[in-house]
Amino acid sequence: MTPEKLALTTNSRARKPRSVGVAGHPLAAELLARLGPKKVLHRLSERLNYRYDAIQFGVTPLCVVLPESTEDVVTAVKVARGAGVPIIGRGAASGLSGGVTPLQESLVISFTRMTRLEVFPQRREAVAQPGVVTLQVSEAAKPHGLIYPPDPASFRTSTIGGNLGENAGGPLCFKYGVSGDYVRALEFVDAEGEVHRLTREAYDLAGLLIGSEGTLGLITEATLRLTPPPRYARTLMAHFAEVGQAAEAVSAAIAAGAVPAKLEFMDRACVGAVEDYLHLGLPREAEAVLLIDTDGDDLDTVEEERALVERACLGAGGVVRRAQSEAEGEALWRARRSISPALGRIRPQRMNEDIVVPRSVLAEVVREIRALGDASGLHLVQFGHIGDGNLHPNILFDPRTESVGAVHDLAHEIALVAIRHGGVLSGEHGIGTMKRDFMRDAVDPVTLQALRDVKRALDPAGALNPGKILPPEEESSHAHP
Ligand SMILES: Cc1cc2nc3c(=O)[nH]c(=O)nc-3n(C[C@H](O)[C@H](O)[C@H](O)COP(=O)(O)OP(=O)(O)OC[C@H]3O[C@@H](n4cnc5c(N)ncnc54)[C@H](O)[C@@H]3O)c2cc1C
Known part of the structure; x- marks a missing residue:
């Protein structure tokens, strides 16, 4: 994105929203007629809330649909396609890459009312509609002795649809994997308004949808794998005078066979920001801080793994602090979870x-x-x-x-x-x-073309979340003559 375009999207005052009463817009009128007033937002004051994610402002959408079922999504997609209007799927808008910010007048389909969630303990599965908040999956699974491991720091607000749209990870992803690793099956609505039900077998089209940021289809249901939680966890903090020492410690611990559940890094500026905010007694003087959890079902093994990580940290020149209790471990992780609000103060x-x-x-x-x-x-x-x-x-x-x-x-x-x-x-x-x-720097022209071909195959008219992921075609051909 050029600086000029970024300036437009980062400044709420840069683009004047259309002031026309869009109730009269053919798209809004048709959606109101087909879905009823409770599921369609067409007033400017309502639509203004749907032009941003966690980092960027975009163009005010023409209309917003709040579907309650897959059938509602199908209707919305078909009406938008009939009107030639682009379609953007939206979860909690906590995304950090501009995924839900409209770049042109669009229909936003906001999934926050599609919140049905069922747990099937015997199959160790949950079936979730896209608007289910991430944390709720684990909370619903807990009484059955199960958890849903993907843990983006935004898990109290982000949704399953958005997590799969971005293939979100979190601190637990080193040992337990990212959101896509927990998907057994998906239902999605394609760019023509057709419903598909996918498993992970032939061609793994579900895998293609995961991380596609709403550019290939709209996920309307996901079957998610659940696991029993580890019985024990131990927390360690290590700090270092050099970032290289921290990296060396991590490599040494992994090379020695440790697979920590969480392995997080903060640099000096980040530690300073969190310390200014929470006053937890973090080592401000350190160039690098590591927060590490080891976990498992056998306490001796968990302790051994912690000792192994500790040796690697000490060997690299670090200073180590063991959390003596669950509460102390929780306090240390609070530092990591508080990075976003701490940075927001700066x-x-x-x-x-x-x-x-x-x-x-x-x-x-x-x-x-x-x-x-x-x-x-x-x-x-x-x-x-x-x-x-x-x-x-x-x-x-x-x-x-x-x-x-x-x-x-x-x-x-x-x-x-x-x-x-x-x-x-x-x-x-x-x-x-x-x-x-x-992307033009990161992906070679042949591969970029293959990505465009995939997009074209699934969304020939370019109706789904246009302008995301792939750089404009003519510009990329200039970049690679
Ligand atoms: C404080 C903070 C901490 C964060 N921490 C993490 C972290 O630790 N790890 C991490 O990975 N991310 C993190 N994020 C980023 C963000 O929370 C994740 O990307 C999250 O997955 C977005 O979920 P959402 O429901 O807000 O999705 P949105 O932002 O609404 O949408 C994200 C993308 O998914 C698409 N989408 C939404 N719903 C659907 C659907 N039903 N079908 C198809 N596409 C859809 C959208 O079009 C968009 O492209 C953090 C964000 C914040 C603000």
């Missing part, structure tokens, strides 16, 4: 990168990004799921006083660092509009 907006690099180059990558941040004069913090090499460099900025173009340039440079070191643009937040233009 600047009103942030650009949240989501790169993944091989663990062997992590220290170098963190240092290079730090140097870029310092040179830019912008406020940058880094944290992430270090076990997977998934880093979240966050550029904090105020669009009223700081150059959005400079933010974009820094984000681009960070993406290039990841690519140069053999990494990728996104581990869990998706590409959306934010990283769309970086």
Whole structure:
């Protein structure tokens, strides 16, 4: 995305919403007639709430549908297609890559009323409609001695539809995997309004839908795998004078056979932000802090694994603190969960990168990004799921006083660092509009064309969430003559 376009989408005042009474718009009139007034939002004051995600503002949608069933979704898609209007599926809008921000006047289908959730303990499965909030799956499974492991930090608000749209991860993903790993079957509505029911067998079309950010189909139901929770967990915090030491500790622990349940990293700037906010007594002087959980059903094995990780941290020159109780462990994890609100106190907006690099180059990558941040004069913090090499460099900025173009340039440079070191643009937040233009650097022209072919095969008219993931065609051909 160009800086100009980013400025448009990050500034709520930059685009004037259409002031016309859209009730008279043919799309709204048809949807009202087919679905009734309770499921259709057409007043400007209502529609304004549906033009943003957690980082970007976009264009005010023409109309919003709140479906209560798959049939409602089918109706909405068919009416929008008949009117030639693009369609955007929306969950809780907690996305961090611009996935739900409309780039043109569109129909938004907001799934927040599709919240049916059933648990089948004997099959260790839950069947969820897309509007079910992530945490509710685990809460519903708990009485049956089961959990749903995917744990994005947003799990109190994000939805299953949005999690699958982005293939969301979380601290537990190193050991337990990401959202897509828990999908056994999917129901989705395609760009023509046809309903499909998929398992993970032939061609794994469900796998293609997962992480496709609503550009290939709209998920209307998911069958999710549940697992019994581990009986024991132990928490450890380690801090280091050098980022390289932290990376070395992680590699050494994994090489020695440890598979920690959680393995999280915070840099000095990030620790400082959280400490300013919560005053937990975190080591401000450290260049890197690791938060680590080991878990399992056998206490001795869990303790042994913790000891193994501890040795790796000490061997790399770290200082280790064991949580002596569940409450102390919980307090340490509060630090990690509070990063977002802590950063929100520093600047009103942030650009949240989501790169993944091989663990062997992590220290170098963190240092290079730090140097870029310092040179830019912008406020940058880094944290992430270090076990997977998934880093979240966050550029904090105020669009009223700081150059959005400079933010974009820094984000681009960070993406290039990841690519140069053999990494990728996104581990869990998706590409959306934010990283769309970086795709030309990350993906070779032949592969990019294959991605376009997939999109064309499933959505020939380009009606579903247009402008997301894939950079505009003509621009990419200029970039690769
Ligand atoms: C404080 C905070 C912490 C976060 N922590 C994490 C984290 O730890 N890990 C992580 O991975 N993410 C994290 N995120 C990002 C975000 O919460 C996730 O991407 C989440 O999966 C989005 O869910 P949502 O319901 O808000 O989806 P939305 O933002 O509404 O939508 C996300 C994408 O999915 C598509 N979509 C929505 N519903 C459907 C559907 N039914 N069918 C098809 N496509 C659909 C949308 O079009 C969009 O492209 C965090 C965000 C915040 C604000």
